[in-house]
Amino acid sequence: MSWSSARRVLCVRLDTLGDVLMTTPALRAIKEGHPQRHVTLLTSSPGAVVGRLVPEVDDVWTYDAPWLKASPARGDASLDRAVVDRLRAGCFDAAVVFTVYSQNPLPAALLAYFADIPLRLAHCRENPYQLLTHWVPETEPERGVRHEVTRQLDLAAAVGLRPSHDRLSLQPCPEDHLTAEAELRRLRLGRRWAVVHAGATASSRRYSPAAFAVVARALVRDHGVDLVFTGAADEAALVEQIRDAAGVRTHSLAGRLSLGALAAVIGRAGLLISNNTGPAHVAAAMGTPVVDLYALTNPQHTPWAVPSRVLNHPVPCAPCYRSICPEGHHLCLRGVPPAAVVAAALELLQPGAREAATTAGPCPLALS
Numbered sequence: 001m002s003w004s005s006a007r008r009v010l011c012v013r014l015d016t017l018g019d020v021l022m023t024t025p026a027l028r029a030i031k032e033g034h035p036q037r038h039v040t041l042l043t044s045s046p047g048a049v050v051g052r053l054v055p056e057v058d059d060v061w062t063y064d065a066p067w068l069k070a071s072p073a074r075g076d077a078s079l080d081r082a083v084v085d086r087l088r089a090g091c092f093d094a095a096v097v098f099t100v101y102s103q104n105p106l107p108a109a110l111l112a113y114f115a116d117i118p119l120r121l122a123h124c125r126e127n128p129y130q131l132l133t134h135w136v137p138e139t140e141p142e143r144g145v146r147h148e149v150t151r152q153l154d155l156a157a158a159v160g161l162r163p164s165h166d167r168l169s170l171q172p173c174p175e176d177h178l179t180a181e182a183e184l185r186r187l188r189l190g191r192r193w194a195v196v197h198a199g200a201t202a203s204s205r206r207y208s209p210a211a212f213a214v215v216a217r218a219l220v221r222d223h224g225v226d227l228v229f230t231g232a233a234d235e236a237a238l239v240e241q242i243r244d245a246a247g248v249r250t251h252s253l254a255g256r257l258s259l260g261a262l263a264a265v266i267g268r269a270g271l272l273i274s275n276n277t278g279p280a281h282v283a284a285a286m287g288t289p290v291v292d293l294y295a296l297t298n299p300q301h302t303p304w305a306v307p308s309r310v311l312n313h314p315v316p317c318a319p320c321y322r323s324i325c326p327e328g329h330h331l332c333l334r335g336v337p338p339a340a341v342v343a344a345a346l347e348l349l350q351p352g353a354r355e356a357a358t359t360a361g362p363c364p365l366a367l368s
Helices: 017-031 045-051 078-089 106-114 148-157 174-187 209-223 233-246 259-268 278-286 338-348
Strands: 008-013 038-043 059-062 094-097 119-124 134-137 193-197 226-230 272-275 290-293 308-312 365-367
Touching (some): 017 045, 017 148, 017 278, 038 045, 078 106, 094 106, 106 119, 119 148, 193 209, 193 278, 209 226, 209 338, 226 233, 226 259, 259 278, 308 338
Parallel strands (some): 008 094, 119 134, 193 226, 193 272, 272 290
């Protein structure tokens, strides 16, 4: 069995929305490697939601791995044994384990080994011996850090798999587009409008509500930009706090959109203003410019191949990779003045900014 002849390939990406999206160029490389190739994505519950919108993926299987922090606690290994049984029944020819450099691929590789999958590929820091048939030695961060998209493309290229292009992949269904059109028609927006996504799972990634309110007030009152806030249902209160403090007319779709409908809305917007979280990568996949308020928790996750302005304030403790600011000052975001966000937004809202083709790759950090 060779990688060029493998028909059934298991792709393991056990992280969340943005990580799955940044893996899609590598998934394309794998899918395009054989005309009859069937790609199954094994991913977390949040990752599965976006995985079902990726056209290069034929099947999505959900697995909340016990070695990942975000997975819910459970009392025994019955679910893990069931996953091995399912993988074995899937008769896969090959498995690719995608990880960030701080993760250990060997638990997932062990599942593939137990499932008798003949070909097994991953980055690995230590010698995996029989767990991997194809081992790409881990060089990050000691020899520099690659963008996450580049990292996963390099992994696929190690076995001769390269995509026709390296843009992110996300395809809302027709019903998602209909929902987006109906919601936006109801809001009666002007010609120049932007989406604001103020939430994030980790508090270290959140620009302050007060600062977001100043940004919203300036864009609406001083520059005539219509703003549509988005967020999950549990972020609706945060959205209303910002809107009330802004004191200008804005709109909220928080809690009203599926992920596919959110992607369709963002795809129609002139701009997304967001914390460093999943919707920033949704915007990149949909070709929408991004102002990314980027707490330096993971500098290789900037928006890929779209016009972008990535804003942060330089601090000696960065990058910290923490969910909660360990220093207690949150200065990497608190130090970004609202005026810098407004200026970046106006620059990207200029006519032609969206159509300004960028070569594939991340936007460098802009320090404020």
